[in-house]
Amino acid sequence: MRFQNKVAIVTGGASGIGLAVAKRLASEGARLVIADLNEDNLNKALPEVKAAGAPDVWISICNVAIEAQVEATVKGTLERFGRLDVIVNNAGLMQFKALEELTGDDWLRILNVDLLGTFYFTKQAFLHMKPGGSIVNVSSIHAVETEPLVAPYAAAKAAVLSLTRSSALEGKPKGIRINAILPGAIDTPMLWNNPNVKSGVEKIDRADVGKPEDVAATIAYLASDEAAFVQGAEVRVDGGRLDR
């Protein structure tokens, strides 16, 4: 029970990897805040996370791209639970568009969610977390090797690694750990809606597809005190794509 008496916020926690993380932390005793845009999926996720064993769960409808909503989620967390120990910055958005069709607004939409959302929660953590706190940023394998049609997403996920390094340096004297995880192909709606996967441009062998629970297990480790000496790390969870 690594998260007994701890309070965790999981962004994008109503689906896919985020939901698996929320259930994993719940099963290890965390009191949880699931923050997501999608109210319907939040309401579906709530009983699942409770059933996984969470002593208390609060769902927060939150667009991570809007700083005031992030502040409200953290304020609500502190009012309800009195503390904040873990943030998993998982909410993410992917868009498929050829470079010549991309607009500045497309770039801003992706950067606002995938990069600034992570920044806003990190800022709140630095303002409110006590020493011993931990942040896990969900980047992507796209940060280091990518595919056509996803330039803003790949750039945003690479920037999340950079933000992880900067915040790990500034978090260290505060006793706050920040690490990043780079999932490969994971079996969620985001993967199978990918036109590169559908068309075969991105060759996905079923054997190379991980489960959300595989990612959740590594995130839980990084978020826990077992990883007390792990700071600013970038952990690939991709089943071994190093030969590509």
Ligand code: NAD
């Ligand atoms: P998903 O689409 O199943 O879940 C994403 C969740 O984020 C959804 O519940 C969605 O409502 C929420 N969300 C989107 N925009 C939001 C916003 N502005 N504010 C709050 N919530 C928002 O996708 P997933 O595959 O579980 O992805 C989770 C994370 O993992 C993302 O950051 C994604 O980039 C990353 N990732 C996924 C894969 C994969 O193969 N599935 C691979 C690498 C990285």
